[in-house]
Amino acid sequence: MSAGATTGADPGEPAAPAEPVINTANERLEDGVNRCPACGATEIQLRVSTSMLICLFCRHEWAEATIEPLVSGEGTLRDLTGTTVASGASDIAADAGMLTMKCSGCGAEVVVNTSEATSSRCHWCRHVLTVNEQMPNGAVPDAVLPFSLTRDQAVENIKEFAGRRRRFAHRRFLREFTPENVIGAYLPYMVVDCNVSGDVQGVGEVETRRFGSRDDSETVYNADVYRVDRHVDFTVDDLTLESSTERANMRAFVNTNNVINTILPFDTKNAVQWNASYLVGYSSERRDADVSALMPSLEHQLLSITRSEVYSSVSQYDRGVRWEAEKVEVHGTKWVSMYLPVWLYSYYHEEGGSAMVHYIAVNGRTGETMGSVPVSHWRLALAALATGSVVEAIVFALLVA
Numbered sequence: 001m002s003a004g005a006t007t008g009a010d011p012g013e014p015a016a017p018a019e020p021v022i023n024t025a026n027e028r029l030e031d032g033v034n035r036c037p038a039c040g041a042t043e044i045q046l047r048v049s050t051s052m053l054i055c056l057f058c059r060h061e062w063a064e065a066t067i068e069p070l071v072s073g074e075g076t077l078r079d080l081t082g083t084t085v086a087s088g089a090s091d092i093a094a095d096a097g098m099l100t101m102k103c104s105g106c107g108a109e110v111v112v113n114t115s116e117a118t119s120s121r122c123h124w125c126r127h128v129l130t131v132n133e134q135m136p137n138g139a140v141p142d143a144v145l146p147f148s149l150t151r152d153q154a155v156e157n158i159k160e161f162a163g164r165r166r167r168f169a170h171r172r173f174l175r176e177f178t179p180e181n182v183i184g185a186y187l188p189y190m191v192v193d194c195n196v197s198g199d200v201q202g203v204g205e206v207e208t209r210r211f212g213s214r215d216d217s218e219t220v221y222n223a224d225v226y227r228v229d230r231h232v233d234f235t236v237d238d239l240t241l242e243s244s245t246e247r248a249n250m251r252a253f254v255n256t257n258n259v260i261n262t263i264l265p266f267d268t269k270n271a272v273q274w275n276a277s278y279l280v281g282y283s284s285e286r287r288d289a290d291v292s293a294l295m296p297s298l299e300h301q302l303l304s305i306t307r308s309e310v311y312s313s314v315s316q317y318d319r320g321v322r323w324e325a326e327k328v329e330v331h332g333t334k335w336v337s338m339y340l341p342v343w344l345y346s347y348y349h350e351e352g353g354s355a356m357v358h359y360i361a362v363n364g365r366t367g368e369t370m371g372s373v374p375v376s377h378w379r380l381a382l383a384a385l386a387t388g389s390v391v392e393a394i395v396f397a398l399l400v401a
């Protein structure tokens, strides 16, 4: 894949900004047989405890180079202009999923559906074939952040999370609870650097006098009202944006989107250059959103960063500031696509005709754990009656629902 966006743009479309492309393809790897550098065997997988690749034949361990030096370039984030897209984050072409690879073990031509998997076994000689070419279908990102939290640690975290909610959890959930069924999945994210200016305008109030009314039934405030304008220039390093629209659209039905966002952040600086062997034994989800489709959610996040950036500068308005207008101007962005590691335990729960999938997610790097557990409303009600603490129970229900 190279800079497709700079040539042959559809004349009907507005001209796309020039997109300097950072090539992140792992040139050292050829498609097909991905060999151990020490002994040449092809049985390679991730060793989670070290986050390194390990050859299952000779036990040699190694890692791909970190992606950061490759994509960081010369200038600082302040100098960032235009839209820079790394090669693995370029626009997705439809139906570009099938890849024919020549097995260098026996010469057979093996077809891999890259929408489903990025490695496959030659059915003739049993060599493992891996996809390292950056396909324009989102299956191969610029970088991958390997798991460093083992499955056993993830199971422990999930047990502990559910255990703390045991009291109100649905009986059937407790009965069927099998945290060992946790699945390791690489989820697609865009990691974005931004150079931004933000502007907010609103009205701030400063209290000048406060007194009781004659019968002391109410307090009266006098305040000066000011128009408040704030401008802030800032840069953001490694903002993570979810890049699977399928999951974003499911939001109304299941809350996976929110669940995953609560186990952020990831140490994206440690992500390494793509090598399909990192994915052996894990499931992965293809990116299906392009840079342009993610712009609105980026701007949304930049607006909230703008508000928090100016927050400390308006403390003199002791009766608060009401923002009435806000905008961000994005001077420059740099986009890198990345697979981030998540342990997922899912539980399908049906009650009263409505179904919901509950998830407990564990950050595959930090162990941060969050999720939802089906609640027995009746255990909740009983508990509330017993303690008289209805509010507490309701708050709890909201937390776990």
Ligand SMILES: [Zn+2]
Binding pocket: 036, 037, 038, 039, 040, 041, 055, 056, 057, 058, 059, 060
């Ligand atoms: Zn080896």
Ligand SMILES: [Zn+2]
Binding pocket: 103, 104, 105, 106, 107, 108, 122, 123, 124, 125, 126, 127
């Ligand atoms: Zn073969």
